[in-house]
Amino acid sequence: MLAIIDSVALLGLDGQKVRVEVDVSNGLPALDIVGLPDAAVREAKDRVRTAIKNSGLDFPIQRITVNLAPADLRKEGPAFDLPIAVGILAATGQINPELFSGMLFIGELSLDGSVRGVHGVLPLALAARELGINKLVVPLDNAPEAALVQDVQAFGVASLAELSAALKGETDFPPYESEGLAANNLPEEKALDFADVRGQLAAKRALEVAAAGGHNILMLGSPGCGKTMLARRLPSILPDLTFEEAIEVTKIYSLAGQLSVKNPLVTRRPFRAPHHTSSTASLVGGGRVPRPGEISLAHQGVLFMDELPEFHKDSLEALRQPLEDGCVSVSRVAGSFTFPANIMFVGAANPCPCGFLLDKERECNCTPFQVQRYMNRISGPLLDRIDLHLEVPKISYSELNDAPPGESSLQIKTRVEQARFIQRERLKDLPISCNATMRAREVRRFCKPDAAASKLLQEAFKRMALSARSHDRILKVARTIADLDGSEVISINHVAEAIQYRGLDRLFRF
Template identity: 80%
Template sequence: MLAIIDSVALLGLNGQKVRVEVDVSHGLPCLEIIGLPDAAVREAKDRVRTAIKNSSLDFPIQRITVNLAPADLRKEGPIFDLPIAVGILAATEQINPEIVADLLFIGELSLDGSVRGVHGVLPLVLAARELGIKKVVVPLENAPEAALVRDVEIFGIQTLAELAVALRGEAELQPSIVEEDVFLSCSEGENLDFADVKGQLAAKRALEVAAAGGHNLLMLGSPGCGKTMLARRLPSILPDLTFEEAIEVTKIHSLAGQLSSQNPLVRKRPFRAPHHTSSSTSIVGGGRVPKPGEISLAHHGVLFMDELPEFHKNTLEALRQPLEDGCVNVSRVAASVSFPANLMLVGAANPCPCGYQLDKEKECTCTPFQVQKYLHRISGPLLDRIDIHLEVPKISYSELNETAPGESSQQIKVRVEQARAIQRERFKERLISCNAAMGTKEVRLFCKLDQSGTNLLKEAFTRMSLSARSYNRILKVARTIADIDNSGAILPHHIAEAIQYRGLDRLFRV
């Protein structure tokens, strides 16, 4: 007898419907799985056989052929264990095929018949919704995550025996419901606040501008001046994630296996801080079967790269295209996929190998050639894609000993959110979320200057030998500064501050 069960497979973050066709016929007893399965799928025959037996169900001593269609799509992972088992039970009439027809199944089986959680359930269920499927059976462990998808009824199950009883019509599957507090703003984790940072008023201002416009930022300064401390507090002044943004971020983290049943929804903006020894693949994404890297895991959040010049050159150069396009395209023999990478890049670097080239008190021991070689590990094209360059000075004793707290993150966040509200209104008819994402047309339309501003920018362009990309970046930053000031026009002092944030060009282009 033939049974057909619905499931779904992922290619990157996109899903495709998979029909699990199970045929049980007379012949030598065996279980064959065809349809381009990987090793994990081929091993399902042993898991399924043992799980069915240990669930007090009958495993047929016949020839069983399982076809995963379409046959030209590679099937990966243990997510097909459950649909294969259900298909065998349906083909041997141990469950009601009519009940099964309306359901889609995802899950891995243990040898004792329990259903284990799998990675990527959220994008799988979202793909199922796009395919018009309204009812999905998932492992109980993944039910809170899957239930985030609206307009789809989710049934979480714990064992195959429990599912078989429901599919025979002897009990009802209970739909999973998302708790309301899942959608509330999250306050868990470290409570880092800008009030803890002593001094560094110029650096705080630059970070505020970066947060308000979604701009990339590079901080250059001596060891211990506070670069890392400042960067780690940047998420505390960023606007809260919208529900749609949270779902986008959660999809990526689900595929990477970084969710738990206790925290099914990513509610805080991601902050990723990979070590400088990380490989290009771990940063950008890829592998034999393409998976998201750090730049995708930082989607709608911050990618902090401490000791930026110490990263491998190939890794740094691989950032150029994602920073420009907001996505990363990974091509492999097995597949070509695209992962979102709309992020803020924050880099921190010492000005030289010893770190004291800009220190006024401690003498630098590096030669000019060593300094130049060190700084040039950050290429000009990558530097052009970083909107704000910032020299972070060494903090003085009087600032460090100051007892009065500085401005809090919440106070700064209010101004950032007001600036973002202006930008949302400005770009409401365009696929843009902030000033940093403006293209050439938007820059021409929304970044018009008066004659004084034009003359100032012209002089800076000539003296600093700026590129066309740097020119546009200055205009974008100036637009953000004007938004913080709630000014419709970009005034000369807005341009002057934006030009000041390109000050490191002179060091990197010596």
């Protein structure tokens, strides 16, 4: 007897429908799985056989052939265990096929018959909706995640025996209700507030500008001046994620297996801080079957790279294309995949090997050649893609102990959100939402400085030997500064401040 069960396979963040065809016929007892399965799928025959027996169900002593169609698509992972088991039960008449018509099955089986959670259920559920399937049977641990998708009913199942009873019509099988889902709030991040940072008014202003326009920023300063402290508080002034943005981020975290049952939806902007020994594949994504890297896990949030010159040269150069395009394409023999990477890049670096080149109190022991070689680890093309270059000075004793608390993150966030609102209204007819993502056409349309500002920019372009990309980035930053001031016109003050944020173009030559 033949039974056909629907499932789905992931290709990066996209899904493709898979038909699990199960045929049970007379012959020598065997269970064969065909259709380009990987090792995890081939091993399903042992898990499925044992799980069916330990669930009190009958495993047929016949020849069983399982075909995963289409046959030219590689099938990976343990998520096909459940549809294979359901197909065997349906083919042997142990469950009623009419009761699961139009359902899609995903899940891994334990030997005792329980159904274990799998990675990537949210993108799988979104793919099911696109395929026109609105009923999804998933592990109980993954049900809150699948229930996030509108117009899709998620049925959480804890064991094969429970599912079998429901598909026999013996028990009710209600869909999972998503009411009262907990948000992915991280208590330790709530304590990070800009009010804790003493002094550094210029640095706070630069980070406010960066947050308001979604700009990349590089902070340069001596050890202990507060670069990392400032960077870790940046998410506290960023606008809250919209539901659509939260779903985008959650898809990536689901694929990476970084969601929990209690926190099925990521509602706080990600903050990723990889160590400087991280490989290129861990940063941009990779593996035999490509998986998202740190730059994609920071999508709609912040990627903070401390000690930037200490990262491997090829790792830094691999960031150039994602910073420009907002996505990263990874090609392997198994296929080519594109992952979103719309991030705010924040880098921190010492100005020289010893770190005290810009320190007014401690003497730098590095030679000019050592300084130049150290800073050349950050290539000119990468630096060109960073909108703001900020020198972070060392604070004095009086600032550290006597200065009153500064503005709170909530106060700064209010101004940032107002600037972002202005940008959304300006760009509402375009597929972009903030100044940093404007292309050349939008820069010419929305970033027209007045006569005095244009003359100042022309002089800076000549003296600082700026590239065309740097010219456009200065205009975008100036547009953001004007938005923070509530000004429609980009004046000379806005352009002058934006030019000040090209510090490395003045200090170093590449």
